[in-house]
C-alpha cells in the first residue's frame with residue numbers, strides 16, 4: 310500500500326483530502342498540532358472510510374518532532390503539506406507568527422524529504438498570489454504579485470522556496486495547487502469546516518447566521534465593478550478540491566516534470582449576493598444580511614481558468630454551487646445538534 314504523509318490532516322481541507330486518499334487505497338499518516346482543529350476529526354474520517362489514519366500530534370515548525378515522523382515513515386511516497394496558519398487579518402497583526410510557522414514549517418518538511426529521500430510534494434497554495442488580476446479568468450501564467458497580507462505572502466514565498474529547493478536536488482518533485490475559495494462539507498456531514506471563534510470566511514458566516522449563532526451577515530461592499538456590485542470569487546467544493554490532491558500525487562508518480570502549478574477552482578465566478586441566493590434556494594432558509602463597507606484588502610473579482618488541471622491532471626470540479634452550499638448547511642446543522 311502506498312503511503313502519504315499529510316500535514317495539517319485534521320484541518321478543513323486536510324481532513325477531506327485524507328478521506329479521498331484513504332478511499333483510493335493509500336495509507337495515510339496525519340501530522341497536525343491541533344492548533345486549529347480537533348482530534349475528533351479522526352473519528353469522522355474513520356466513520357466515512359472505515360479506517361483511522363495514523364496520527365502524530367506534531368507541530369511542523371518543530372524540526373525535532375517532525376524528524377520522528379519522517380524517520381518512522383521514510384517509506385512514504387509523498388507529502389501533502391497543508392499545515393499552516395490561514396487567518397488573513399491575524400497575519401496582518403502578527404506577521405512574524407505567520408512567517409515563522411508557515412515558512413519554517415515548509416523548510417522543515419523539505420529538509421526531512423531530502424534527508425529521508427521522499428520524492429514528491431504537493432503544496433497547498435492559494436489564488437491570493439495573483440492579487441487582483443488584470444485579465445480574467447486567471448491562468449497559471451498570470452502574473453504573481455506580492456499578496457496583500459503576510460498570510461498570502463507566505464504562500465508566494467513558499468512557492469519560491471520550493472522552486473529553489475527543487476533546483477538543488479535531482480530527485481525531488483513538487484506540484485503547487487493554487488486553491489480558489491474552498492467551501493462545503495463531506496456529504497456524510499461527518500467532517501466539515503469548523504472555525505474557532507467568529508468566522509472570517511463567507512460560507513461559515515452564512516451558515517452560523519442561518520443557525521442563529523450570529524445575528525446578521527455583513528456583505529462587505531456593493532459598490533464593486535461587478536454586475537450586482539458585490540465581490541466575485543470562484544467557490545470550489547472542498548471534496549472536489551481534495552480529489553485534486555490525489556490526482557496530483559498520481560501525476561507526480563508518473564510524470565517527468567519536476568515542478569508544476571495548477572489552478573484548482575470551478576472556472577466560474579459567483580458574487581456574494583449569488584452565494585446568498587444559492588444558500589436560500591438550496592436550503593429554503595432565509596438569511597439576514599446587510600450591506601456594509603468594503604473589507605480592507607479584499608480584491609474585487611477573481612476566478613480561475615482551470616483548463617490546465619482539466620487537461621493535464623484529468624481533474625474537474627463536479628459539484629454544483631447549490632449542492633455545495635447545501636452541504637455546508639447540513640454540516641452546520643449536524644455540528645450544532647451535537
Ligand code: UD1
Nearest residue numbers: 395397435437461509510511514527528529540581604607
Ligand atoms: C481569503 C484569502 C485567501 C484564503 C481564503 C481562505 C486573501 C485576499 N484572501 O479569501 O487567500 O485562501 O480567505 O482562508 O488573502 N464576505 C462578506 N462577508 C463576510 C465574509 C466574507 O461579504 O462576513 C465576502 C468577502 O468580502 C469576499 C467573499 O465574501 O468578497 C469571500 O470572502 P472570504 O470567504 O473571506 O474569502 P477571501 O477573502 O476571498
